[in-house]
Amino acid sequence: MSERSGDQSFVKKLLALVLAFGPGIFAIGYTIGTGSVTSMIVAGSTYGMELLWVLMLSCVFSGLLIYVYGNYALLTGETALYAFKKHLKGGKIIAILIILGITFGQWNSLMGILGITANIIFEILAINFPDLRGIEYKTVLLIAIGIIVVMYGLLLIGKYTFFEKVLVIFVTIMGLSFLISLFMVYPLPMDVLKGLVPSVPQVPGGKMMVAAFVGTTMAAATFLSRPLFVQGKGWTRSHLKRQKKDAITAAVLVFIISASIMAVASGALFYQGQPVTKVLDMVQVLEPIAGKFALTLFVFGTLSAGLSSIFPCLLIAPILLADFQSGTLDTNSRQFRIITAVACLFALIVPVFGANPIEMQILSQVFNVFVLPLVIVGIILLINNKKLMRGNPTHVLVNAGLVGALFFSVVISYNGVMALIEFF
Template sequence: MTKITDVQNLEINTLGHKFSKGLALFLPGIFLLGFNLGTGSVTAMAKAGAEYGMALLWTIIASCLCTFFMINIYSRFTLVTGETALQAFKKHIHPVVGIYFIVALTLGVCGSVMGVMGIVSEICYEWSKTAVEGGIYPIYFASAFSALVFFIFWNGKTQFFERSLAVIVAIMSASFLVNFFIMMPPPMDILRGLIPSVPQVDPSSDGGPLLVIASMVGTTVFSGLFIIRTTLVKEAGWTLKDMKTQRNDAIVSVTLMFVISAAIMAAAAGTLYAENIGLSRASQMITLLEPLAGSFATSIFAIGIISAGVSSQFPNVLMLPWLLCDYSGAERNMTLPKYRVMVFAISLLGLVVPLIGARPVFVMIASQAMNAIILPITVMCILYLSNRKDLMGAYKNSLLSNIFLTGILLFSLFTSFIGVRGVWQMIAA
């Protein structure tokens, strides 16, 4: 009897080891998914679905394809050279380029932190009204979630962040997918959304369809994603022999990115757009969805939004210290006091929107749209580096790769233009 128990225990331990090993292969991709699919994505996709139905589904497809290609091209550079993106910018282009990305991405992240906590706290406030008369004020939720993120950061280990994100991303993914089947729009609307078009709608107070497109691209094809990806690839110890592992990891990440983004858009299209309501406040996702979709669907959607917000805050607050470590070549020891002070200060930005009563959707859409402005320089840098034979050798870009990169560059220049124009219209309105 003891022998059988020992064998069973050995099998359980072996299965557990295999599962942990298998999960570890995809942790960099899961981390990126949690990074990219935050409340900014939820807001952009929900606004697109609420105001234009499934007409902008093609934007998600185009953005995910661009993201997949950029993840692979940046990862391949690190697999070949052993250098991260910031190290390469500093060494092979100019130190100022590396500093530019640190400053630009940090500013973008600060805006995102404010918008994320603003939306999450407003959603929780509306949701709490179903249990507590008058609801619990947003500032309490913002403080609690900011404290939770800082507590997990205090552990200081990347693997701990990644495993925490894996759980939260799983909850987020399940919530939005369940919601999709509850509130799915007509299949023909989904198919029509695959055809590229820009809705002929007068610009609203929130900037019109062009700004929404720019924010969708800005939140999906995010420069910080590609730069942090090279750090994760190097930290994972991947080399050229892991090219297939890297590609599979990217496929899983981007596929889930598309499915979840499309599910969010479809949920808003099947309810808010169907009733011609639109979306201008985060609280509408709760107060207006309930009579249209029922309390169960509303609760599932709220859980998804909260999970998305918390998952994106982890890498958001870590962005500055990670970039500084990467640029200087220092060990990523997040337990150092200077990094804890940085993260604490950035975490406090999450209290700004609830304290001053700003419009979180405005902050979030503008922040995501402005991210698109950084993208053209990100593309130009890797276009230059990946074509240098002295760095890439036999892995230098092919003609097809250069054609794709040039296409992404033109696409990014277009979205940068409409992002600036849309934000200006929104401010001037």
């Protein structure tokens, strides 16, 4: 009896720990979706661990920006785009450009995410019901419609705390799935160390992959939405330390989960000379190498990554618009319902036309890097405004980190332009 109660107590503690996770859960939801999974799989299977340094730098800068945007909100009570519009010269135009750029990138990503997620569910069903292969297009489309209708329904009935709990479930399943897979299939330790040395694969698509890595890991949507999610959590100036810890935890988890996906792809496929360009290719080749259990875990992880990203991607446009208008998000407003409905219809474009969503995913991640410099410059100007910060000067190391992030984002944006020129 005592043993059973001890087990129950452990489960309750574990559940409480998971549910105690703060707004950083949205950072993971925005960052690790099927687009990120696709990028990590393609990189791991094609280049091994060579791009690990890009992932690490992106996560370091991402964690810093999440922290800084959260701190600004707690110290001033203002959200990001509203502050840009109010305090920066030309801030209104900058904010509008950021809204358009991020919405374009996230909605394009949403199409790919829904397409891949629907295809994964179809593959699972087809294993048990082979006759579905004859009506693949219709089945995938119906699955996609079903997913987006359910997600839209959850958005209409939910508040911040509800959104957070849904994401916690998806992200926990995703993280555990990929981490357990890593214990079964892993790369050579020496290759992991070499991956921390900066280099760009001198092959077709190498530049594109570097830009996609940064676009998916150092996502501007993550930072800009942070103030609203911090508000939704009910945090105040008294939660500054907790906000910092939450930002660090989010960045560390993004790195661990993303690196695990890359490492599984590298360990399973790179050494066999089997580069893949699709999540479903990974699913098909992983089974003979790692077994059915690892395959099942990887499928569940990828599925959870897709579902955890659909939610934040649908939220991004109304979040940014609400931020720009007043700094407050009303999930019961007519504006919120209309914009999320349009996003849902937009998400169905890839499934309706039966297109391959993989290239769209990679391209959408590349487009995400172009608004990064604007987002970083904006917050540097705000946090160094003494009047706004009310006797809370920004530490010199934080400023140095932000300058480093700005330089990194400009270099990657240039790299992204070159990659797009080569692609088209």
